[in-house]
Amino acid sequence: MTTAQADLRADTRARLEQVALELFTAEGFERVTADEIAEAAGISRRTFFRYFPTKADAVWGDFAGHVARLEARLAATAPSQPVLASICAAYLEVNDYPPEQLPALRQRMRLILGEPALLAHSQLRYADVDHAVAAHVARRTGVAPAALVPRLVATSTRAAATTAFEVWLAGGEPLADGLRRAFDELAAGFPALLSAPTGH
Amino acid sequence: MTTAQADLRADTRARLEQVALELFTAEGFERVTADEIAEAAGISRRTFFRYFPTKADAVWGDFAGHVARLEARLAATAPSQPVLASICAAYLEVNDYPPEQLPALRQRMRLILGEPALLAHSQLRYADVDHAVAAHVARRTGVAPAALVPRLVATSTRAAATTAFEVWLAGGEPLADGLRRAFDELAAGFPALLSAPTGH
DNA sequence: GTTGCCTGTGGCACCGGGTGTCACTAGCGT
DNA sequence: ACGCTAGTGACACCCGGTGCCACAGGCAAC
Numbered sequence: 001m002t003t004a005q006a007d008l009r010a011d012t013r014a015r016l017e018q019v020a021l022e023l024f025t026a027e028g029f030e031r032v033t034a035d036e037i038a039e040a041a042g043i044s045r046r047t048f049f050r051y052f053p054t055k056a057d058a059v060w061g062d063f064a065g066h067v068a069r070l071e072a073r074l075a076a077t078a079p080s081q082p083v084l085a086s087i088c089a090a091y092l093e094v095n096d097y098p099p100e101q102l103p104a105l106r107q108r109m110r111l112i113l114g115e116p117a118l119l120a121h122s123q124l125r126y127a128d129v130d131h132a133v134a135a136h137v138a139r140r141t142g143v144a145p146a147a148l149v150p151r152l153v154a155t156s157t158r159a160a161a162t163t164a165f166e167v168w169l170a171g172g173e174p175l176a177d178g179l180r181r182a183f184d185e186l187a188a189g190f191p192a193l194l195s196a197p198t199g200h
Numbered sequence: 201m202t203t204a205q206a207d208l209r210a211d212t213r214a215r216l217e218q219v220a221l222e223l224f225t226a227e228g229f230e231r232v233t234a235d236e237i238a239e240a241a242g243i244s245r246r247t248f249f250r251y252f253p254t255k256a257d258a259v260w261g262d263f264a265g266h267v268a269r270l271e272a273r274l275a276a277t278a279p280s281q282p283v284l285a286s287i288c289a290a291y292l293e294v295n296d297y298p299p300e301q302l303p304a305l306r307q308r309m310r311l312i313l314g315e316p317a318l319l320a321h322s323q324l325r326y327a328d329v330d331h332a333v334a335a336h337v338a339r340r341t342g343v344a345p346a347a348l349v350p351r352l353v354a355t356s357t358r359a360a361a362t363t364a365f366e367v368w369l370a371g372g373e374p375l376a377d378g379l380r381r382a383f384d385e386l387a388a389g390f391p392a393l394l395s396a397p398t399g400h
Numbered sequence: 401g402t403t404g405c406c407t408g409t410g411g412c413a414c415c416g417g418g419t420g421t422c423a424c425t426a427g428c429g430t
Numbered sequence: 431a432c433g434c435t436a437g438t439g440a441c442a443c444c445c446g447g448t449g450c451c452a453c454a455g456g457c458a459a460c
Contacts, residue, residue, distance in 0.1 A: 008436080008437065008438095009436095009437075012437090033415090033416060033417085034416075034417065034418085035416085043438080043439090044439050044440075045417095045418095045439090046419090046438080046440075046441090047437080047438060047439070049417085049418060049419080050438085053418085054417080054418080055416095055417070055418090082393060082394055083390075083393035083394075084389075084390055084393045119323055119324070119327075120320040120321055120323045120324050121320055122323070123319050123320045123322070123323045124316055124319070124320050137393070141392060141393065146366075146367075146370060147367070147372075148364070148367045148372070148378060148381060148382060148385075149385060149390070149393075151363045151366060151367070152359065152360060152363040152382050152385055152386070152390075153390055153393065155356075155359035155362065155363055156355075156356040156359045156360065156386065159352065159355035159356045159358075159359050160352060160356065162355065163351045163352040163355055164348070167346075167347070167348045167351070170346060172348070178348060185348070185349060185352055186352070186356065186386075186389065186390075188389050189284075189386065189388050189389035190283075190284055190352075190386075190387070192341060192349055193282060193283035193337070193340075193341065193349075193353065194282050194283075208407085208408065208409095209407095209408075212408090233444090233445065233446085234446065234447085235445085243409080243410090244409070244410050244411075245411095245446095245447095246409080246410060246411075246412090246448090247408080247409060247410070249446085249447065249448080250408080253447085254446085254447080255446070255447090
């Protein structure tokens with residue numbers, strides 16, 4: 001096991017993920033029933049729900065491992081590095097996918113950001129990320145993790161990451177560039193918003 | 201009607217909201233069935249779902265009107281005002297509740313932020329807010345609404361508002377103060393994060 | 401006032417996500 | 431051969447949500 005999450009047979013899990021992703025992409029998340037996924041993967045509906053607590057969870061791959069890596073990176077940052085920069089670096093590193101994995105990532109993210117039900121569900125998954133980042137900020141600044149600044153930094157940096165993903169999905173620019181740009185904007189307090197209106 | 205959202209009898213709707221809020225608070229969102237709400241309100245389950253498309257929607261009151269007021273405020277800001285300040289002002293104005301409404305607001309927000317199912321659902325509702333704010337930023341800066349900066353400003357200002365609500369709920373400080381503080385932090389690029397660590 | 405319509409309503413059957421329970425099988429050590 | 435365990439399937443059940451139909455009341459028009 002990589003990171004405890006209803007192990008069972010790892011190959012079955014992978015096949016299930018694959019099949020679900022394919023079906024969701026082809027038909028739309030809501031229009032695919034758990035029965036169809038199960039049948040297409042050659043197992044029973046009941047077994048599907050032993051691998052994934054929710055239909056939506058089939059889209060997330062090893063997200064728990066993702067969060068764990070992020071936490072590890074945050075914990076390992078040099079104290080000399082500014083906090084915001086350390087978070088940016090952690091996000092960049094954790095999201096530095098090899099090129100051959102990009103199509104799969106695109107497929108996942110297109111679903112997560114494009115299907116309302118999955119977008120809603122994402123909030124639950126991202127809560128772990130926010131928690132980790134807020135804890136990091138609290139640790140580094142000596143403030144309570146529940147205070148305004150740690151929470152705000154956590155949610156707005158995640159907003160930055162999500163936005164970078166959206167722009168990347170839309171074909172705008174490489175993921176890493178968008179991430180960097182988003183963090184730069186955040187760290188600078190949106191300098192572009194001080195200029196005069198440019199005419200409609 | 202104030203803002204088209206499945207009108208029917210307004211009094212029935214208000215009673216339904218009231219009953220649902222009370223039950224959710226007392227028993228927890230998931231543990232209250234639509235049947236129970238309907239019965240407690242003296243109507244049928246079927247009718248409940250004519251007033252609210254979803255059990256979760258019973259918590260949101262006239263949120264569509266809320267968004268509409270936000271949009272109106274944004275549209276009415278003076279061009280001389282910096283964009284970020286205009287968004288802050290709009291959020292402040294729209295969330296300036298008279299004191300006697302604060303307990304009800306607390307009840308709603310405690311549910312929305314505390315119940316996972318409602319937190320997930322909130323993402324769908326907030327999408328409208330983000331859309332409005334991004335459009336405002338795009339209008340003011342002459343950039344496409346789907347570009348990085350408008351999106352990022354929209355999501356991170358909403359993060360600021362949400363965080364202020366969380367702190368307010370935790371009893372920290374008045375809502376308006378938290379909002380202002382969160383927006384100040386955002387606009388300044390989190391100045392607190394440049395100081396040296398204060399020791400663990 | 402009877403005829404029509406239009407609105408709000410309840411009842412019912414149905415779909416789909418999710419869960420608890422039980423029974424079966426395959427493997428594996430002893 | 432024995433027992434144990436892990437993975438599985440079948441079934442029944444709960445609940446959120448929807449489509450459909452049937453019914454009641456108000457309110458206009460004739």
